[in-house]
Amino acid sequence: MTLILFSTTDLKGARQAEFGRMLRSLGRNALGAEPVRCHVLLQNCSQEQLAALRAHAPDCCQLTAIAGRCSLSAARNRLIETAVAQEAFGPDDIVGFPDDDCWLPDHLAASLAATFGGLERLDLLICRIAPDPVLAAFGPGEVRPATTRQAVRVATSNSMFIRASTFLRLGRFDETLGVGTPNGGAEDTDFVIRAFLAARQSGFVDRAVVAHATPDRDSAAKYYRGALIVLARHAHRNPALFYEFLRKLLVGGYFTLCGRLRPVALLAALGAATRSFGAGARAAS
Numbered sequence: 383m384t385l386i387l388f389s390t391t392d393l394k395g396a397r398q399a400e401f402g403r404m405l406r407s408l409g410r411n412a413l414g415a416e417p418v419r420c421h422v423l424l425q426n427c428s429q430e431q432l433a434a435l436r437a438h439a440p441d442c443c444q445l446t447a448i449a450g451r452c453s454l455s456a457a458r459n460r461l462i463e464t465a466v467a468q469e470a471f472g473p474d475d476i477v478g479f480p481d482d483d484c485w486l487p488d489h490l491a492a493s494l495a496a497t498f499g500g501l502e503r504l505d506l507l508i509c510r511i512a513p514d515p516v517l518a519a520f521g522p523g524e525v526r527p528a529t530t531r532q533a534v535r536v537a538t539s540n541s542m543f544i545r546a547s548t549f550l551r552l553g554r555f556d557e558t559l560g561v562g563t564p565n566g567g568a569e570d571t572d573f574v575i576r577a578f579l580a581a582r583q584s585g586f587v588d589r590a591v592v593a594h595a596t597p598d599r600d601s602a603a604k605y606y607r608g609a610l611i612v613l614a615r616h617a618h619r620n621p622a623l624f625y626e627f628l629r630k631l632l633v634g635g636y637f638t639l640c641g642r643l644r645p646v647a648l649l650a651a652l653g654a655a656t657r658s659f660g661a662g663a664r665a666a667s
Contacts, residue, residue: 383475383495383498385478386465386471386477386478387408387419387420388421388458388461388478389404389479389482390423390454391422391425392425393431394426397482397483400482401482401483404483405439405440406440406485407485408420409443411442411486411491412440412442412491414488416491417442418491419442420444421444421446421464422444422461423448423457424445424447425447425450425451425457426449427447427449428449429447431447451562454560454562455554455557455558455562455569458554458555459555462554471550472546473546473547474499474545474547475546476494476544476546477546479539479540481540484511484593485593486592487591487593489519489520490591492519493519493521494543497524497525497585498545500521501585503583505545505548505580505584506528506533506543506545506548506574506585507542507584507586508536508537508541508542508586509586510536510541511590511592511593511595512590512594513596515590515591516590520589524587525586525587526586526587528584529586530620530622530623530626534571534575534613534623537570540592540594541592542573548582555569555572555573556573559572559608565607565608565654566606566607566608567601567604567608568609569608571609572612572615575623579619599637600642603637603642606630606651607647607650609630610627610651610652611651611655611658613630614655614656614658634652635648
């Protein structure tokens, strides 16, 4: 049961210290009994920089590079396509998508293996994130059934882990969503909703497992458009997702009244969501 991760970083960005910390945390996880592989795309990276980073990266990391920059969704899809072509995914391998500014507690690979191994029908695991996660290991006994609310409001790219047999059926990230696209974020919300709907069982560990800054209202406003599009797309699938869509509409009004979201941005988001809702309903029919 291998932990297979996909991540990307921009070498012209301001996260190089955090990226180094993330790689070191991967290396510590790889020292345990459970195999770890991480596919990393280095953006704005020269061949000289790639060679230097390969010399210092943990052996579990496969680094590739592009000279320019691409969106987060496109970067992940590029890595996924390469990994699927190069290696066989075992059905019980575990797939995740850590950001370059997170770090993984030393027990994570072992805890995930124990949890997915002990719960044979578990296809999706969601946890919380925090700058100072709980460092104690977890296992199957801590897992509770995940709800639609947790999939929509708690899961992020850093806090969702998917059994490979389910992951391989989900397709790729939507390249119209995510950082680096006009729609901003929410590519991870779209992906985790699809995983939640496809999973035999989805589980939730109600504590911070991965180290990363927690989303706040500023980030919720910043990525509002993408989140509303995603919820509009999936609202027809069940009443709980329709409720989350209606709630997000009200949140947009609240953000606008509070000055966190400009009225023109709200109107643009509503227009994009309306188009997405219609497309999603027609695709399902």
